[in-house]
Amino acid sequence: MASNAIYIEAINQAIIEEMERDTSVFIMGEDIRRSVYGATAGLLDRFGENRVLDTPLSENGFFGAAIGASLVGMRPVVETLTSFMWVAMDQLVSQAAKMRYMFGGQATLPVVYRATMFYGGGSAAHHSDRSYPMFMNMPGFKILVPATPRDAKGLLKTAIRDNDPCIVFEDGTLSGAAGEIEAGDAALVPFGVADVAREGSDVTIVAIAGAVPMALRAAEELEADGISAEVIDPRTLVPLDKGTILDSVGKTGRLVVVDPAHKVCSAASEIASIVSEEAFWDLQAPIMKVAAEQVHIPYTPVLERLVYPSAEKVVTAARATMDE
């Protein structure tokens, strides 16, 4: 049965359902017993200290401990922020990402990293990372970017059941976003299946995570001037549902990619490069990237808001493709 929930509640429910379902699932992170970031509320009471671990401030140590536990049959869920992954890159890259291949398939690592991206709220340069493009370049992670409560819950549940290292990039700008969610297995969302958030015929807008609502707002504005925009949410970047994007461009001939990450070597760059190779003959206009400016995140709100994509920037880019 479906119900309504906000993004952060959906995550909480996914964790509860999977911990109920499988006793090998446990969660670890900093101050999660008291749910400092909100997603782990009620877990301690329900599952006890043995399965809800508050860690010392040692991300490299406990990210790696999660890997080791996963190798011997556990299914750890690790809570963190994207900005705290830098100190743990050793374990993320050299162990989680590489281990299975390096050992010829002997290692199986069902570990999930839940990394919240806090940006847009004056958190400044040290707490505003949107780092999924860097992890896309490194083989070995399944990379999930839910933009709705349904996908936040469904992709996390699928990730916990998946047998490979997964990173869920949870978008902090969406924490309070409401939507309908399912319960139990009905809530599962498959990897590699993009969501056509809105159908259209003139221009394809591929939008990632927090950019999806912007793209939908932009699509409404565009409709006002008679431009029909199709909005595609890839939902997972590894694997990436190329087919849905290529088909849409085949229909519209125009592409705008909206990505909250820094624009150089971004997910938008990757998607643009795929389309310019595989759907070149369908294109009727240049591919437009709308991504974060290549500067760090300034604290002051008057500057921070200028960094990211916005509905306005998307509208401008989409119009530009139409003028061609």
Next chain:
Amino acid sequence: MASNAIYIEAINQAIIEEMERDTSVFIMGEDIRRSVYGATAGLLDRFGENRVLDTPLSENGFFGAAIGASLVGMRPVVETLTSFMWVAMDQLVSQAAKMRYMFGGQATLPVVYRATMFYGGGSAAHHSDRSYPMFMNMPGFKILVPATPRDAKGLLKTAIRDNDPCIVFEDGTLSGAAGEIEAGDAALVPFGVADVAREGSDVTIVAIAGAVPMALRAAEELEADGISAEVIDPRTLVPLDKGTILDSVGKTGRLVVVDPAHKVCSAASEIASIVSEEAFWDLQAPIMKVAAEQVHIPYTPVLERLVYPSAEKVVTAARATMDE
């Protein structure tokens, strides 16, 4: 006066010349006094223990110490391998890359990281990283990818004199490559100026680091079937000389990008996305990416050689753009 040298000697000379020129320059790394990797030969005798520091195995610690020293007037050169940068990502990302902007321009960090990419020689997954695309996504580093002894020397000298954090990705596959180099200031190579390694009119081949010699071999093969390929070596990825690439595509209408890094969110992806936005109307064929397969680097030579770009792959891609 020009002389002949191999790539690794050119690096050694650049360090010596800059340490002679400026006493604030010092070098630190693991086992550099005995020049385990070859580039630091003779430095200890010439400059003494105070300026040639062997460090403990603590990359995060000494990469960060280099940052701190640079803040107060020193010009550290840090020797490492790309694969050892993961353990130091905290200092590289949260301090080196972000500090100046975060502190409103108060911090000046003239620090250089010399990161060798050892790949192609059976070093396996842990020692074969070609990670420059990940650093391109993160603002704050000037990123240099020398493909010749001249550029290995010239870019390193420019980097040591530059006042921003620089990473020189030295290509281990080129260590023994010979070429002509200049001495002193004549050797300086500016950032942001691509090298047209070979002129041509039918197809543009942009090649990075170790891919440059491949692209040149491919160009010769292509010439045999009457295809005139222009080979462009960007030499620096941040800043990137877009102009030279766009002009070339304006002339040829065809683009192949060759990148030894993993292909997803690679430098090749970025360059393809720029051209598909800014030179779209010049393009007469899909943009082809020739980059490393999205798997880790296998030890066994029979598989490893299949991962990377090769002259053959470049020829095939270039021909494909001509067939369109």
Next chain:
Amino acid sequence: MENISKEILVQMLERMWLIRHFEVRVMEVHSAGEFTGAAHPYIGEEAVAVGACAALEDTDYIAGNHRSHGHPLAKGGSVKGAMAELYGRVDGYCKGKGGSMHLADFSIGILGESGIVASSVPVATGAALAAKIRGEKFVSVVFFGDGASNQGACHESMNLASLWKLPVIFLCENNQYAVTTSYHDSVAVEHISDRAAAYNMPGVLVDGQDAVAMYEASREAVKRARAGEGPTLIEALTYRFEEHSLGLGRVRRGEYRTEDEVGEWRLRDPILVHEQTLIDHGILTREECDAVSAAKASEVEEAIDFARNSPYPEPDDLFEDMWADPIPAP
């Protein structure tokens, strides 16, 4: 106590009051919505930074962490620059780009606060390395928490500093908790200062509520550092009187520490402790102490007025300050 100048004893009170009033007003204007973002009050811990910085010269360096307002003010950084930074204005230390967690006043050796825990420890170690290479006499002090002490960066930096006898002081502010986590649940040893033995350096456990004790321990460590004898690890036992951070309403104190515990520590308010010392030793009268407080309170008000009237950056400023040697934007 005897060999501490009256000037320093009074200056320590001034700086503690400055920080206290600064933080109290920050909590007020923040909850009034005058600016947003996280901010981590230093209330209760003033003696730590103030005592340590009283042992430093302007030519010495400090680096700190997310609990970031006390360190620069203790080192003598501009109050107006600090407040304007919190307000995100161009006259802030960082022109509004850094905010609360990234205060830095390089003009007097404040190499900046780091939002990423323990991340400034290697940086401060590096400033000390420069002193050694150049044969200069400056020292550097890095402030980090009990939680931070569990980060690998601390281990690597302390080992490096001790090996090379670098003039750096590792100042661990053990305020008993990392957010909601007691240090007993995150540090496997009883006293963090005991870890100094693992690096063959002196480890000192100090009453962080007593500015004089902090000053004396720091002066000793600075002497050692300047003499080329290497680093010292100082653990200051202190307490965070307020919650972890402004804007983290979700975490209520009662959930991880008792009112009694907070109450007992409040009895050892570092300002009360220091004023008592000054009065007992006839250095200041109660009235003079109150005058110090009043003077600092108005200094903070001026800083708030200054900040409120300072302009926000212009849109074009977004692309400034990325590079010392600029390159074209991609």
Next chain:
Amino acid sequence: MENISKEILVQMLERMWLIRHFEVRVMEVHSAGEFTGAAHPYIGEEAVAVGACAALEDTDYIAGNHRSHGHPLAKGGSVKGAMAELYGRVDGYCKGKGGSMHLADFSIGILGESGIVASSVPVATGAALAAKIRGEKFVSVVFFGDGASNQGACHESMNLASLWKLPVIFLCENNQYAVTTSYHDSVAVEHISDRAAAYNMPGVLVDGQDAVAMYEASREAVKRARAGEGPTLIEALTYRFEEHSLGLGRVRRGEYRTEDEVGEWRLRDPILVHEQTLIDHGILTREECDAVSAAKASEVEEAIDFARNSPYPEPDDLFEDMWADPIPAP
């Protein structure tokens, strides 16, 4: 010594000889160009891994580092699988994908060797965490070097393991050098085992040339771990008889350690030491010892034949083993 079974005493000699012959032949076939890439000989250090693994069950786990051949062979990993891996063949532990630095035989609890120094320390700690969460009795042992002990990963793992009383043994192979760097120039404390105090865990300094001493210390640590009393840090004093790595010709021994020093350590060859013990205690005769050596030598020859005759992977294998739940290649 009394309470060690003859079986274990003999098995330790067998495994030491196995490793010794394996390494000697690897050096020969590598220099003959039968395979390439780096390889780090364990010669001189055999007693460390062999003594430690003799205290383990097959259901226990180990993880190691770049000096990687001794650990799996000591744990009882397939000799053929190890050799075939060095040859880059499909019958190798990792189907030729890992090579020398990434030997791993998961079938008997060998979680793999890590080329990145200290990187397997958190992983082994995590295996122990699983034992605790599930209330199972297995333990894990991680082998790392004196150089590695300076990595933050060791600090974080030891703190975590001690806090949570995890059944893990941190086994530091102090072979005196990290490549060319003496541990006196990289470790700020005299004995790495002294660092255990910083984590409130036992630290034991052991003669790493004596298999019996290694076994006894490890057995004690394993007992503690299985009893839920937490981790132990063991520092084994040992020595690398050969150069750091095959294929690093540039580094000549004379440059960083003297022939005399090498010579003195060679007198304490762990195999000589252990054979003397066995003979003195009348457990084996000289002839029986020689027979053990001969048997292991031929086992290694068989492994080499096996490896030489094992096929290389097929091109399509390049894309295998990336995922447990496969996804389309991009």
